[in-house]
Amino acid sequence: MGASVAYHLARRGVTDVVLLERGKMLATGSTGRNAGGVRHQFSNEANIRLSIESIELLEHFVDEVGHPIDFHQDGYLFLLSTPASVETFRHNVALQRGLGVDVQWLEPRQAAALAPGLNVTGVLAATFCRRDGIADPNGVTMGFARTAQSLGVVVERDVEVTAIKTVSGRVSAVETTRGTIDTRIVVNAAGPYARLVGTMASADVPVDPIRRHIFIAAPGSGQATLDVPSSHIMVIDFDTTFYFHREGAGLLFGMGDRQETPTFDTTVQWDFLPQVIDVAITRLPALADASISHAWAGLYEMSPDGNPILGSADGIDGLYLINGFSGHGFQHSPAAGRILADLITGRDPRFDLTPFAAGRFGRHGAAAGERYVV
Numbered sequence: 001m002g003a004s005v006a007y008h009l010a011r012r013g014v015t016d017v018v019l020l021e022r023g024k025m026l027a028t029g030s031t032g033r034n035a036g037g038v039r040h041q042f043s044n045e046a047n048i049r050l051s052i053e054s055i056e057l058l059e060h061f062v063d064e065v066g067h068p069i070d071f072h073q074d075g076y077l078f079l080l081s082t083p084a085s086v087e088t089f090r091h092n093v094a095l096q097r098g099l100g101v102d103v104q105w106l107e108p109r110q111a112a113a114l115a116p117g118l119n120v121t122g123v124l125a126a127t128f129c130r131r132d133g134i135a136d137p138n139g140v141t142m143g144f145a146r147t148a149q150s151l152g153v154v155v156e157r158d159v160e161v162t163a164i165k166t167v168s169g170r171v172s173a174v175e176t177t178r179g180t181i182d183t184r185i186v187v188n189a190a191g192p193y194a195r196l197v198g199t200m201a202s203a204d205v206p207v208d209p210i211r212r213h214i215f216i217a218a219p220g221s222g223q224a225t226l227d228v229p230s231s232h233i234m235v236i237d238f239d240t241t242f243y244f245h246r247e248g249a250g251l252l253f254g255m256g257d258r259q260e261t262p263t264f265d266t267t268v269q270w271d272f273l274p275q276v277i278d279v280a281i282t283r284l285p286a287l288a289d290a291s292i293s294h295a296w297a298g299l300y301e302m303s304p305d306g307n308p309i310l311g312s313a314d315g316i317d318g319l320y321l322i323n324g325f326s327g328h329g330f331q332h333s334p335a336a337g338r339i340l341a342d343l344i345t346g347r348d349p350r351f352d353l354t355p356f357a358a359g360r361f362g363r364h365g366a367a368a369g370e371r372y373v374v
């Protein structure tokens with residue numbers, strides 16, 4: 001998010017920008033730990049609009065930003081196994097189509113044909129959008145950051161923001177482990193740490209860190225290959241949240257753990273793996289013979305309603321928020337960064353930001369949020 005905002009500001013001629021990262025490298029927070037998924041298929045109109053704009057930029061990223069991102073548009077396949085999910089998706093497919101997204105409604109046998117090796121027992125229906133896909137999160141971040149740098153933005157790594165100073169309700173400076181930077185504008189792009197950074201300016205940023213795991217399966221001993229789809233199609237078993245896509249010669253897969261409570265701990269919980277495997281081998285029997293070569297955990301940055309918080313912070317002039325993307329922030333970073341850069345530079349963002357407003361939670365809360373948090 002920070003790299004995208006810096007890039008879009010620089011493209012608007014605003015180059016007096018410092019991107020501060022406390023890690024030794026960029027893209028080693030949530031961005032470096034995600035599944036790379038990019039999809040149009042959301043339940044909330046505003047998120048679909050973010051996807052349409054973001055995917056257009058990702059499709060032309062090499063030409064426009066100047067960096068390869070290994071974008072495979074082999075589609076996202078959602079499997080639906082309950083009448084309630086079918087009902088929800090029928091409504092949302094209509095919404096997506098109304099916005100010009102080409103989403104197909106499939107019978108289970110059509111879904112199975114798209115992803116060889118998939119077991120569709122118990123699946124009632126499926127949806128598929130072939131312009132969805134997977135891309136390289138590191139490539140996208142580096143593309144934004146390097147181009148921003150080439151235009152004059154300063155990128156400082158290994159520097160932690162420790163305080164945000166305000167005077168009469170207006171941002172005046174940022175204190176860091178390498179000194180103070182006077183500024184009238186601060187963007188909080190701290191991912192799962194957004195609440196802590198918000199607190200530095202007495203802003204309430206309701207974002208909780210929730211651990212999510214990713215496992216990588218490789219062919220088992222005596223196996224040359226895994227019997228999994230040869231394309232990079234992303235398959236999501238919506239009712240369990242189990243998902244997978246091909247990764248090199250193996251398979252990347254994951255699933256949400258409903259027992260997780262907010263934590264900054266990214267230690268892999270290996271005792272969660274058997275629960276995932278139970279679901280996984282039902283849908284993809286080839287996984288029973290695979291070996292797990294490695295795993296990692298990262299943090300979703302959850303807002304109360306699954307929608308991002310995008311725009312200015314209530315009551316603190318000069319503080320902007322680009323937070324709470326709730327597990328789909330990598331793919332929305334191109335559009336979100338553009339919108340925030342427009343707001344900061346006083347342009348019309350051409351986007352109804354009401355569903356993303358910082359102050360919305362007291363008003364309409366969860367009912368208006370995003371239902372496809374995977």
Ligand SMILES: Cc1cc2nc3c(=O)[nH]c(=O)nc-3n(C[C@H](O)[C@H](O)[C@H](O)COP(=O)(O)OP(=O)(O)OC[C@H]3O[C@@H](n4cnc5c(N)ncnc54)[C@H](O)[C@@H]3O)c2cc1C
Nearest residue numbers: 001022029030031034035037161191298299328329330331
């Ligand atoms: C397992 C997993 C799978 C996911 N899969 C997908 C997916 O398929 N598609 C998708 O779109 N999204 C996915 N996501 C979500 C996505 O990774 C996030 O929404 C996105 O990376 C958020 O980007 P960010 O820039 O806000 O946060 P981050 O990438 O975490 O960046 C925030 C940065 O702020 C820095 N920072 C924090 N505090 C300070 C401070 N005080 N001073 C200086 N620097 C600070 C951190 O070091 C960090 O580098 C997934 C997430 C996880 C964990």
